Amino acid sequence: MAAKTILTALTLLLVLSGMAQNGIDIPDVVNYSKFDYNAGAQTWDIRQDKSGILYFANNEGLLAFDGTSWKTYPLPNKTIARSIEIGPDNKIYIGAQDEMGYFSPDQQGRLGYHSLKPLLPESEKSFADIWDVIPFDGDIFFRSSNRIYQYGNQRIKTYLTPAWQFIAVCNGQLIAQDNNFRLLTFQRGSWVPVIDTRLMPAEYMITAGLAISSDSTLLVTLKNGLFLLTANTVSPIISPGLEEVADQHIYSAAVASDGTFALGTTLGGVYFVDKSGRLLRHISREQGLQNNNVLCLFSDRQRNLWLGLDNGIDLMVYDQAIRHFYAGSQNESSGYTSILFDNQLYLGTSNGLYVAPIDTGNNSIRMSAAFTAVPNAKGQVWNLAEVNGRLLMGHHEGAFQVNKNRVELLDRQSGFWTFLPLQNILPASTMVAGNYMGLRFFHFDGEKFTLLTQQANFESARFVSVDGENTIWVAHPYKGLYRISLLGNSAPGVKLFGATEGLQGVNFIFPYRNKLLIATEKGIYEYLPDTETFQPNVFLTRFFASNSIRYLREDAAGNIWFVHEKTLGVIDMSDGQGKITYIPELNNKLVSGFEHINPLTRQDVLVGGEKGFYLVNLEAYKKKKSLLPISLRKVAIGKSSDSLIFGGYFGDVGNAQLQPLDRIFEIDHGCNSIHFEYAAPSFGNNLNLEYSYLLKGFDQNWSEWSRKTEKDYTNLPAGQYTFQYKARTNLGLESDAGTYTFSIKPPWYASREAYFLYVLIFSVAVYALYQWQEKRFLKQQQKHDEEQNRLQYLHQLEMEKTEKEIVKLRNEKLEAEIEHKNTELASTALHLVQKSELIAKVKEDLSRQLRTVESTSPLDDLKRMVKVLGEDEKMDKEWETFAHHFDKVHSDFLVKLKAQHPILTANELKLCAYLRMNLTTKEIAPLLKISVRGVEISRYRLRKKLQLPTETNLFDYLIAV
Structure with a gap:
C-alpha cells in the first residue's frame, strides 16, 4: 500500500514537471544594502500587508518598506527580530530575542509596540529567540528553541519540549518537529504524531513546509533534501542536482510566482526547482545577489521574490513581460547585437559571441539550454547580420563569418559596424560593410564572400543604408549625412548633406517602409529624391514632434520601437491609430549610444542592456494591471520626524486608507508648513509610476504627473484642507485618490478664544465707554450745574448786589427820608420849641399886661387867651x-x-x-x-x-x- 502511494506521488510529480516551463532567463535582481535601508545587516523574515507594505524582521527591529522609503521600528530591548507575521486581527506579531509581542497603530497612525511577556508567568518569561510566528485557527503560535506559546483571548498557553525545531501551517494543518525529529500536528490542544519517524532519515531537520496540492506537502530539510508528505506517508524526492542543493544547506523556502519552488541556502544562494525536484535555475552572487547566505524568502503580491540575506536584502523581479538574462556565466558583459539564425539565438556582447538553441513556437521565445561561447569570438562584437543566408559578425578585430559555432575571418581591418547587400534580389552579388575607416565591399560567389579592392575611406560608417544598387547613405552623428554614389570601377562619389538641405544636426539613419528616415535633434526627417531635400516625416512627427530619437525599429506587428533620452518606448499600432507606451523598467539600463532592439517574433523583442539582454513581450506588458492602493505614509510639520502628526496608518495595518472623521488633526498656525509623503507600493518597477496631488482649499487643479513622492506646503492660511493624492502607471492605469483632511488653526489673534476675548474686550470697552460717557455726562452735567449754580450764584450775587444797591439806594433814600424826617422832626421840634418859647413869651407878656390891665372885659379876654395858650x-x-x-x-x-x-x-x-x-x-x-x-x-x-x-x-x- 505504501509503495503504491509512493508510486502515485511520483507519477503526479512527473505530470506536474511536464507542465513546468524550462528557461534560462533569470529574474532581474535589485540589491538593497544595509546602507539603503539604514538598519541591521541580517533579515530573518518578511511579510506583506493588504495595502502592499512590506515588513522585515531585522537585526535592529521591524523594517517597513513602501517601495519608496524605509522605516525602522526598534524593539524596546533593542534586540534582534527573528520572525514576523501579520495576524488575522491585522496586528504585526514579532518574535525576537527574549521578547514577543505585536505592533499596531496608535491614534496618530504611528506603529507602537505592545509586549505579550506580561501575560506569561514569571517562570516562563525568560526564553531565547522566537524563531517562528504562525497564525492558526484564530490564535498566534510563537516557537522558541524549547517552547511553543499559543496566544489567544489575552492568554498564553505554553507547550514544553527539550527542543522545537520547526513549525508551519501546511494544507490547513499546524505541524511541528520536536527534538526527537518527530513530525507532529496540533489537534484539540495537543500535539500528536503525523507519520512514523522511521520513514524519515535519521536526525533530519525540517526548515520549511510548502503545499503542493490540497493533500500533499513539500518538506524541505536543512541537509537531507526534499520530501513529499501525502496523508500519513512521506517519501524522498530524487532528482539530479538536488544533492548539490542539499549540500548548500537549505535554510528557507518559498513558492515563486511561476509555481516553482525557491530554495534559499546558506552557502549557494537560491535554487529553483519544479514540483518534481528538477533543478531549473540557480541564482547566486555571480548572478547579482549580494551574498549567498539566504536567511528567508517571501513572494509578494506582485509576484516578486524577496530574499533576506546575511548582509542585505535582495529583490528578484518576476516579470513575465520583461525577462532578463545574461549571455555568459558572468553578468558583466553588455549586450550590443543579436540575431535569430538557424533556430539558434546568437548574442554579441562586449565579451564575445554566445549562442543558445531556442524554441519559437506560438510566436514566443522559449530557451531550452544555457548560452555557450562561440570559440575564437572573444572580445567586442558590434554587429550580427544575415546576408545571402550567411551569418556575419562585425567585430572589433575584423569581419567574420560564423559557420556552425565557428568563425572564419573575412577582413582583418578593425572595427566592422554593419553588413548590407547592395542588390534587392538575393543572393546579392555584392555586399557593403561599414567599419571604423569607411566602407568596404565584398563579392559573393555563391559560397563565400571575397573582399573587393573598391572601398570608400572617409569617416566611420556605423549607420549605413542602401538605396538601390548604386547609392549608399552613411550618417555621421556629428558631421552630417553622406551620399555615396557608386560609379563602376571609379572612385565613389561622396556628397555631404546638412542644414542647406533641411537637416538640423544629423544623428542616425534608419530604413522605414522603403523610406530613408533621418533622426535629428529636431525630430524625424525623410528624404525627398525629386528635390534632394529633407522634410519632417508627417506620421512620426505626430508622435515625436521635435524630440530627438536615438533609435528606430519596426517589428512584425507594425509597432515602432524607439529610444528617447535613454528610455525605451514603442508606438503601439494595435488600435490602428498608434499610442506611445514607455518601458521605464529599462530606464538607464540600455547601452547608451549603442542601443539595440531586435524584434524576434510578433510578441518578443530583444533589447541589449548594459548587463546582458532583456526580452520584452509587449502583449504581456500591456496586460500588467496590478496597482496596489496608494498610501499616505507620512504627514509632518516641516520635514522633521519629531513633528510627525500622521504615521501612515488610519486604522489597523493593511486596512483601507480611509481617514476617520474623528481624526482630523488641528495644527497650530505657527506650524503651518506641512510635509506629505505618499507611495503606491510597487517593487522593482516603481519607475513606471507617476503621482499627482491636490490640496483642496488651496490648489486650483491637480498637479502635473511626476515621480515625486512627497510634497511640501508652506505658510498655509488658517482653514480646513484636504490633501488628495493618486498614482498611475505608464499604461494609464490610475488609482483611486486617497485623502487626508486637516485644519490650520487661525493665529492667536484670530482664534475663537481671541474673538471671544475681542467680544469681551469690546463689551468691556463699550461698557467702559458707556460708563465714561455717563461719567463724562454726569461730570458735564455737574459742570453745567456748577456753571449754572455759579451763574445763578453770580446772578444771585448780581441780584443781591442789585438788591443791596436797591436796598442801599432805598436805605439811602430812607436815610435821606429819615434824615429829611429827622430834619423835619427836628425842625418841627425846633418849631415847637420856638412855638413854646414864643407862647411862653406871649404868655409871659400877656401875664405882665394882665397885671397892668384893670378893665374887666378885656381882662377876661386876655385870660381866656392865656388859658388857650396854656392848654396842652x-x-x-x-x-x-x-x-x-x-x-x-x-x-x-x-x-x-x-x-x-x-x-x-x-x-x-x-x-x-x-x-x-x-x-x-x-x-x-x-x-x-x-x-x-x-x-x-x-x-x-x-x-x-x-x-x-x-x-x-x-x-x-x-x-x-
Missing part, C-alpha cells in the same frame, strides 16, 4: 402826630421801646425819642417844658428804669433798639 391838648395831639412819624422813620422805635419797658411814662418816651434824635439837653428842655436841670434829672431816672450799667451809653442803647 393841642400839644398832645401834635405829640401823637410826632410819635407816629417818628416810629415810621425809626422802625417803630417807640412801640418796641414801650414793649421792652412798659414802665416808661409818656414824658420818658418823649425824652427817649428826643435823645434818639440826638437833641441836646438844652433843646429837649423846652419840648418837655422843663428846665435843663430837669432834663438831666429825667435822663438819670430814665437810665435807672432802663437798668443800664454805668459803662453803657444811653444814646447807643437807644440806637440799638
